[in-house]
Amino acid sequence: MMQPSDPLADRARGRAARTNAAGRFERFARTAEADGWDADADLPPLRTEVSEERPRTAITRNTSPDLSFDRSINPYRGCEHGCIYCFARPSHAFLGLSPGLDFETRLVARPDAPAVLEAELRARGYVPAPIAIGTNTDPYQPIERDRRIMRRVLEVLHAFRHPVAVVTKGSLVERDADILGEMGQAGLARVGISVTTLDADLSRKMEPRCPSPARRLQTIERLTRAGVPVRVMASPLVPGLTDHELEAILQAARDAGAVAASTIPLRLPREVSGLWQDWLAAQYPERVGRVMGKIRDMHGGRDYDPAWGRRMTGQGLWADLIAQRFARATRALGLAERMPPLRCDLFRAPARAGDQLSLF
Secondary structure: OOOOOOOHHHHHOOOOOOOOOOOOOOOOOOOOOOOOOOOOOOOOOOOOOEOOOOOOOOOEEOOOOOOOOEEEOOOOEEEOOOOOOOOOOHHHHHOOOOHHHHHHHHHOOOOOOOHHHHHHHHOOOOOOOOOEEEOOOOOOOOHHHHOOOOHHHHHHHHHHHHOEEEEOOOOHHHHHHHHHHHHHHOOOOEEEEEEOOHHHHHHHHHHHOOOHHHHHHHEEEEHHHOOEEEEEEEEEEEOOOHHHHHHHHHHHHHHOOEEHHHHHHEEOOOOOHHHHHHHHHHHHHHHHHHHHHHHHHOOOOOOOOEEEEEEOOOOHHHHHHHHHHHHHHHHHHEEOOOOOOOOOOOOOOOOOOOOOOOOO
């Protein structure tokens, strides 16, 4: 006798997560069950839904000692790229939504972020420092094509001559090469392009709505030609699945024009661990033991060690081997591990319509 198919899984084709379990703050769990009506009818696939919110602040501050920035901007919550390994998935629980399929399909746009940002930059006593964008969810995910929130945020930063560091997998960043190129040549901008694998099939499974690896390498080339300093981010590096590609990724990115590189082993905070293991068991069941064994070796026997100083490097044999291979490869390829600091001395608030012109 044939078993009934999972109604949610059937609707989630083209998505990475396989479940939509309630977030950790919810009182009740939820499951999708066939109700017996129209059993032969195909339910429509899950569509991306976008709601809007007006942020009270555009700039988010942090005091994490192992981050290179103290402020960031998130034009969107959730990410349609749907990377199964995304460490930002647990943040959707704060919205009462699931870090699973909700994270990929129920997005929040912040169209007023550019105006709020301008007000913050004009505040008396504001002291500039590089703003990071893309450190939580991707500012160049597909909905940015129509929403253009990231474009308008960059226009504000450009007008104020404010330093910015962007991280993305999206080729849509090429649209803004005019702004980023000018700022990059002035020492005000740089871009990190995440390349997790050169295997297009693996990429499609692991990060289903991202540009292909080859397309991302092309983005590095085009941004470099526009004058943007580009870092390749071989992150996350998955022991037992993608770690063997480290040197090849760095080589391909250097050949495309990247001037710097970084790598971070896979991180599995909170709900990400279960989502990742479900995906791994479905896509590569023969590798579950090998992959999870190495990950746990790197995190003191746990799926994830959140301690500062260890969460983004891991520890032990596998972590040391990755670090040694990375150092050797970057040295051989001439890739920097640290880029020159972005300039903060050029910051100035542009005149507004109606402002009295200075006499000096």
